[in-house]
Amino acid sequence: MQYRCPLCQTNGVVPDKARGHEVLCLKCREHFFIPDQSLEERVKLGIFLAARRNDGEVIIALAESGADLDVQETDTGHTPLHIASFYGKLYAGRELIQHGASFEIRASKTVQTPLFYAARENNSKIVSWLLERGAQPNCQDPDGTTPLHWAARKGYLEVAKALVDGGANYRVENRNGLRPLQFAVSFHQPELRDYLISVERATKYIQNQRTKANTKTGTLNKFLFGFGK
Numbered sequence: 001m002q003y004r005c006p007l008c009q010t011n012g013v014v015p016d017k018a019r020g021h022e023v024l025c026l027k028c029r030e031h032f033f034i035p036d037q038s039l040e041e042r043v044k045l046g047i048f049l050a051a052r053r054n055d056g057e058v059i060i061a062l063a064e065s066g067a068d069l070d071v072q073e074t075d076t077g078h079t080p081l082h083i084a085s086f087y088g089k090l091y092a093g094r095e096l097i098q099h100g101a102s103f104e105i106r107a108s109k110t111v112q113t114p115l116f117y118a119a120r121e122n123n124s125k126i127v128s129w130l131l132e133r134g135a136q137p138n139c140q141d142p143d144g145t146t147p148l149h150w151a152a153r154k155g156y157l158e159v160a161k162a163l164v165d166g167g168a169n170y171r172v173e174n175r176n177g178l179r180p181l182q183f184a185v186s187f188h189q190p191e192l193r194d195y196l197i198s199v200e201r202a203t204k205y206i207q208n209q210r211t212k213a214n215t216k217t218g219t220l221n222k223f224l225f226g227f228g229k
Helices: 026-033 039-052 056-064 080-087 090-098 114-120 124-132 147-154 157-165 180-186 190-212 218-225
Strands: 002-004 011-013
Touching (some): 039 056, 039 080, 039 090, 056 090, 080 090, 114 124, 114 147, 124 157, 147 157, 147 180, 147 190, 180 190
Protein backbone atom coordinates (compact mmCIF):
# COMPACT_ATOMS: atom_id res chain seq x y z
CA MET A 1 0.00 0.00 0.00
CA GLN A 2 1.36 3.38 -1.00
CA TYR A 3 1.26 6.32 1.38
CA ARG A 4 2.96 9.67 1.98
CA CYS A 5 5.63 9.86 4.64
CA PRO A 6 4.80 12.55 7.26
CA LEU A 7 8.50 13.45 7.60
CA CYS A 8 9.92 13.68 4.08
CA GLN A 9 6.56 13.89 2.21
CA THR A 10 7.60 11.30 -0.37
CA ASN A 11 5.59 8.25 -1.36
CA GLY A 12 6.78 5.03 0.22
CA VAL A 13 5.82 1.56 1.31
CA VAL A 14 4.30 0.98 4.74
CA PRO A 15 6.83 -0.91 6.88
CA ASP A 16 5.82 -4.43 7.92
CA LYS A 17 5.78 -3.56 11.60
CA ALA A 18 4.23 -0.11 11.20
CA ARG A 19 1.90 1.05 13.94
CA GLY A 20 -0.77 3.74 13.80
CA HIS A 21 -2.04 5.64 10.79
CA GLU A 22 0.95 7.95 10.37
CA VAL A 23 4.25 6.15 9.93
CA LEU A 24 7.65 6.97 8.46
CA CYS A 25 8.78 5.66 5.11
CA LEU A 26 11.43 2.95 5.11
CA LYS A 27 14.21 5.44 4.42
CA CYS A 28 13.28 7.80 7.28
CA ARG A 29 12.56 4.87 9.56
CA GLU A 30 15.99 3.39 8.88
CA HIS A 31 17.69 6.76 9.39
CA PHE A 32 15.93 7.35 12.70
CA PHE A 33 16.36 3.91 14.21
CA ILE A 34 19.66 2.70 12.72
CA PRO A 35 21.73 1.35 15.67
CA ASP A 36 25.02 3.04 14.85
CA GLN A 37 23.42 6.46 14.29
CA SER A 38 24.72 8.86 16.92
CA LEU A 39 22.39 9.77 19.77
CA GLU A 40 22.76 13.44 18.87
CA GLU A 41 21.52 12.81 15.34
CA ARG A 42 18.60 10.70 16.51
CA VAL A 43 17.54 13.36 19.04
CA LYS A 44 17.82 16.06 16.38
CA LEU A 45 15.60 14.14 13.98
CA GLY A 46 13.20 13.36 16.81
CA ILE A 47 12.74 17.06 17.63
CA PHE A 48 11.92 17.94 14.03
CA LEU A 49 9.55 15.01 13.72
CA ALA A 50 7.78 15.99 16.94
CA ALA A 51 7.43 19.59 15.75
CA ARG A 52 5.92 18.48 12.47
CA ARG A 53 3.51 16.04 14.09
CA ASN A 54 2.51 18.45 16.86
CA ASP A 55 3.82 16.07 19.52
CA GLY A 56 4.35 18.40 22.46
CA GLU A 57 4.94 15.56 24.90
CA VAL A 58 8.00 14.38 23.00
CA ILE A 59 9.32 17.94 22.91
CA ILE A 60 8.85 18.23 26.69
CA ALA A 61 10.71 14.97 27.25
CA LEU A 62 13.58 15.95 24.95
CA ALA A 63 13.82 19.42 26.51
CA GLU A 64 13.99 17.95 30.00
CA SER A 65 16.79 15.64 28.85
CA GLY A 66 18.82 18.66 27.73
CA ALA A 67 18.21 18.54 23.97
CA ASP A 68 18.99 21.66 21.91
CA LEU A 69 15.60 23.02 20.82
CA ASP A 70 17.25 25.59 18.53
CA VAL A 71 19.03 22.97 16.44
CA GLN A 72 19.00 23.89 12.74
CA GLU A 73 18.73 21.75 9.64
CA THR A 74 22.01 21.68 7.76
CA ASP A 75 20.71 22.63 4.32
CA THR A 76 17.85 25.02 5.16
CA GLY A 77 18.69 26.39 8.59
CA HIS A 78 15.17 25.65 9.80
CA THR A 79 14.65 25.21 13.51
CA PRO A 80 11.89 23.04 15.00
CA LEU A 81 9.93 26.25 15.62
CA HIS A 82 10.12 27.10 11.92
CA ILE A 83 8.61 23.69 11.18
CA ALA A 84 5.86 24.04 13.80
CA SER A 85 5.02 27.54 12.55
CA PHE A 86 4.94 26.46 8.90
CA TYR A 87 2.60 23.53 9.53
CA GLY A 88 0.44 25.30 12.10
CA LYS A 89 1.35 23.03 15.02
CA LEU A 90 0.39 25.21 17.97
CA TYR A 91 0.91 22.61 20.72
CA ALA A 92 4.45 21.83 19.55
CA GLY A 93 5.24 25.50 19.06
CA ARG A 94 3.99 26.39 22.52
CA GLU A 95 6.13 23.73 24.18
CA LEU A 96 9.19 24.75 22.18
CA ILE A 97 8.87 28.38 23.30
CA GLN A 98 8.05 27.52 26.91
CA HIS A 99 11.15 25.34 27.10
CA GLY A 100 13.48 28.02 25.78
CA ALA A 101 13.39 27.88 21.98
CA SER A 102 14.17 31.20 20.29
CA PHE A 103 11.61 32.73 17.92
CA GLU A 104 14.08 35.17 16.31
CA ILE A 105 16.45 32.69 14.66
CA ARG A 106 16.47 33.10 10.88
CA ALA A 107 16.59 30.23 8.43
CA SER A 108 19.77 30.27 6.35
CA LYS A 109 18.04 30.04 2.96
CA THR A 110 15.07 32.36 3.41
CA VAL A 111 16.61 34.53 6.17
CA GLN A 112 13.18 34.57 7.79
CA THR A 113 11.99 34.01 11.35
CA PRO A 114 9.24 31.55 12.36
CA LEU A 115 6.74 34.45 12.34
CA PHE A 116 7.23 34.74 8.57
CA TYR A 117 6.49 31.04 8.15
CA ALA A 118 3.30 31.24 10.19
CA ALA A 119 2.12 34.30 8.23
CA ARG A 120 3.00 32.79 4.85
CA GLU A 121 0.96 29.66 5.57
CA ASN A 122 -2.11 31.40 7.03
CA ASN A 123 -1.60 30.15 10.58
CA SER A 124 -3.19 33.09 12.38
CA LYS A 125 -3.29 31.40 15.81
CA ILE A 126 0.45 30.83 15.78
CA VAL A 127 1.01 34.38 14.52
CA SER A 128 -0.95 35.76 17.48
CA TRP A 129 0.77 33.43 19.91
CA LEU A 130 4.27 34.37 18.72
CA LEU A 131 3.46 38.08 18.89
CA GLU A 132 2.06 37.76 22.42
CA ARG A 133 5.37 36.27 23.52
CA GLY A 134 7.51 38.99 22.00
CA ALA A 135 8.20 38.08 18.38
CA GLN A 136 9.11 41.15 16.32
CA PRO A 137 6.16 42.03 14.05
CA ASN A 138 8.19 44.30 11.77
CA CYS A 139 11.10 41.97 11.02
CA GLN A 140 12.21 42.18 7.39
CA ASP A 141 13.87 39.67 5.10
CA PRO A 142 16.67 40.63 2.64
CA ASP A 143 14.04 42.00 0.22
CA GLY A 144 12.66 44.24 2.96
CA THR A 145 9.34 42.41 3.06
CA THR A 146 7.61 41.80 6.39
CA PRO A 147 5.11 39.17 7.51
CA LEU A 148 2.36 41.73 6.80
CA HIS A 149 3.58 42.01 3.19
CA TRP A 150 3.16 38.24 2.88
CA ALA A 151 -0.32 38.29 4.40
CA ALA A 152 -1.34 41.08 2.02
CA ARG A 153 0.10 39.25 -0.96
CA LYS A 154 -1.75 36.02 -0.21
CA GLY A 155 -4.99 37.54 1.03
CA TYR A 156 -4.81 36.20 4.59
CA LEU A 157 -7.14 38.61 6.36
CA GLU A 158 -7.05 37.03 9.84
CA VAL A 159 -3.24 36.91 9.76
CA ALA A 160 -3.11 40.57 8.73
CA LYS A 161 -5.44 41.54 11.58
CA ALA A 162 -3.33 39.58 14.07
CA LEU A 163 -0.16 41.28 12.82
CA VAL A 164 -1.64 44.80 12.96
CA ASP A 165 -3.07 44.14 16.43
CA GLY A 166 0.38 42.90 17.44
CA GLY A 167 2.10 46.11 16.34
CA ALA A 168 2.93 45.53 12.68
CA ASN A 169 3.63 48.75 10.76
CA TYR A 170 1.23 48.85 7.81
CA ARG A 171 3.27 51.67 6.23
CA VAL A 172 6.60 49.83 6.15
CA GLU A 173 8.20 49.64 2.68
CA ASN A 174 10.26 46.88 1.14
CA ARG A 175 13.39 47.51 -0.93
CA ASN A 176 11.27 48.47 -3.93
CA GLY A 177 9.36 51.03 -1.89
CA LEU A 178 6.17 48.97 -1.77
CA ARG A 179 3.90 48.84 1.28
CA PRO A 180 1.59 45.96 2.24
CA LEU A 181 -1.37 47.89 0.78
CA GLN A 182 0.35 48.01 -2.59
CA PHE A 183 0.99 44.27 -2.36
CA ALA A 184 -2.72 43.69 -1.74
CA VAL A 185 -3.61 45.79 -4.79
CA SER A 186 -0.95 44.23 -7.04
CA PHE A 187 -1.92 40.67 -6.16
CA HIS A 188 -5.68 41.35 -6.41
CA GLN A 189 -6.62 40.86 -2.78
CA PRO A 190 -9.65 43.17 -2.32
CA GLU A 191 -10.38 42.15 1.29
CA LEU A 192 -6.84 42.93 2.36
CA ARG A 193 -6.87 46.15 0.36
CA ASP A 194 -10.06 47.36 2.04
CA TYR A 195 -8.83 46.30 5.48
CA LEU A 196 -5.50 48.12 5.18
CA ILE A 197 -7.24 51.22 3.83
CA SER A 198 -9.61 51.17 6.81
CA VAL A 199 -6.66 50.87 9.20
CA GLU A 200 -4.95 53.82 7.58
CA ARG A 201 -8.10 55.95 7.67
CA ALA A 202 -8.78 55.07 11.31
CA THR A 203 -5.22 56.00 12.27
CA LYS A 204 -5.45 59.33 10.46
CA TYR A 205 -8.80 60.07 12.11
CA ILE A 206 -7.42 59.44 15.58
CA GLN A 207 -4.38 61.61 14.86
CA ASN A 208 -6.61 64.42 13.60
CA GLN A 209 -8.78 64.25 16.69
CA ARG A 210 -5.74 64.42 18.94
CA THR A 211 -4.47 67.44 17.00
CA LYS A 212 -7.81 69.21 17.40
CA ALA A 213 -7.62 68.65 21.14
CA ASN A 214 -5.42 71.74 21.35
CA THR A 215 -8.01 73.91 19.61
CA LYS A 216 -11.33 75.35 20.71
CA THR A 217 -13.01 72.00 20.02
CA GLY A 218 -10.60 70.20 22.34
CA THR A 219 -13.02 70.09 25.24
CA LEU A 220 -15.75 68.51 23.10
CA ASN A 221 -13.35 65.94 21.63
CA LYS A 222 -12.09 65.08 25.09
CA PHE A 223 -15.66 64.52 26.23
CA LEU A 224 -16.74 62.49 23.18
CA PHE A 225 -13.60 60.58 22.28
CA GLY A 226 -11.26 60.80 25.24
CA PHE A 227 -8.64 62.71 23.21
CA GLY A 228 -6.52 65.61 24.36
CA LYS A 229 -5.29 64.08 27.61
